[in-house]
Amino acid sequence: MKKAPEKVGRAIAQDIDFLKKLCSCVWHLEIEPVEFEEKWNKVISKFHLNDHEWLAYMYNIRDMWIPAYFRYLFLGGIMRTTSRSESENNFFTMFTNPHLTLIEFYMRHTQNKIDNDSKNKRPECKTPIPLEKDASELFTTTIFYEFQYELEIGCFNCGVEEMKKDNELYIFNLREGTRRRTFDVVFDPTTFDTKCFCKKLERDEGNALEECINAVDKKMLLNDLWSEIHACVSLVQNNEDDLSDLVKKLRAMRVNVPNDVHVPNEVHVPNSDKRMKSDREKSIEQSQKKKRLCKACGELGYHDSRNCPRKVK
Structure with a gap:
């Protein structure tokens, strides 16, 4: 059926309704041969293809390729062997090609696996705290595990030594595990601001x-x-x-602009959704393209006779 658009001509092939009706009667697995013949003749008559030589030939050998004539035979799925193979090839070409190096393939596989896990899987929560469940749905898997580690320490390794109230602020004195040093955590119930004097957040992440x-x-x-x-x-x-x-x-x-102001060589256009690609990304995209035979130099590459580097100017 892939030859149908080429055989019937561009005018009819561009009609989406024609291909839709033709495929619906050809690949319908629940109709009898009589129903197929009726549907086929309606499509042929509607688009004035009664005298089409190729379609007439395919109709004459319909009992050799139309699924409706094989409904009562066990075929083990061999009727769709080609389509399955083409579907698999189309799937894998989205991730790899013959020119892909082993390192690039591994990097793509790792990145795609992380992306898939972040989108379709939810990490296991170790506490009944709703905050952890919300974080598992919000963060990527890698970031969530870092958050979960700190949350687990806060729940199971930290204990409150003392609590006091100063004006409107609550001050908690906490100890982590077996450490001798304790730290104060200040909570403001009016603004819900919390500040810990261990300064880990400021020290490791800065004021994000x-x-x-x-x-x-x-x-x-x-x-x-x-x-x-x-x-x-x-x-x-x-x-x-x-x-x-x-x-x-x-x-x-x-x-009048100061001399110490850095002016970039490449200017990013504002309001553009596309970001500037790095040299590494450009080289990866280049390696994914299929090499072509240059008629000027006779070698396989990513150029042709118009932009051949060996072309004499």
Whole structure:
């Protein structure tokens, strides 16, 4: 049936309704031969293909390939051997190709396994605390295990030595395992803020929340800047004198920029959903492409006669 679009012509092949109706009568496993013949003739008549030579030939040998004529025979699935093989090939080509190195294959397999586990599996919780269950649904598997380790220590290895109230604050004195040193944890019930004087979060992770806020503010500021620039350009684009004045003002502003400001070689376009790819990602994508035979140099590569590096200019 893959030859059908090529045989019937482009005009009919582009009609989605034709292929849909034809495949529904050919591959229907629950109809009798008489029903198949009726459906086939309706499709042929509807699209005016009664005199089509190839379709007429396929219809004459219908008892050799149409599943409706083999309903009462045990075939062990051999009617779909080719389609199964093609389906498997299509699946595996999404992850590998003949030019893929062993290291790249291992890295892809590992990354895809982690992604699949994060999307489709939920790690086992070790405590009945709802916070752990919520974290298992929110975090990736790797991050969750780090969180679970700290939560488990907090639940089973830490004990409250003393609790006191200072103004509106609750102060808990905690001991971890058999360690002699204790630490105070301050809880503010009005704002639900919690602060531990062991400073582990600040020491290991830094102020992550503050860094995220600063990054968001910077991105919003850059978006506002580009919006203003585009608005100015659109206002003066039809007036050559105003456009020239705008260019001069921008150049004057660039002169006043401090020398220690780093200007990147590649500028990322704002509001773009695509990120800049690293050299490693570019090389991996390049290795996935199939090599072609160059008519200019006669070698297999990722170029052709138009951009051959050996081409004499």
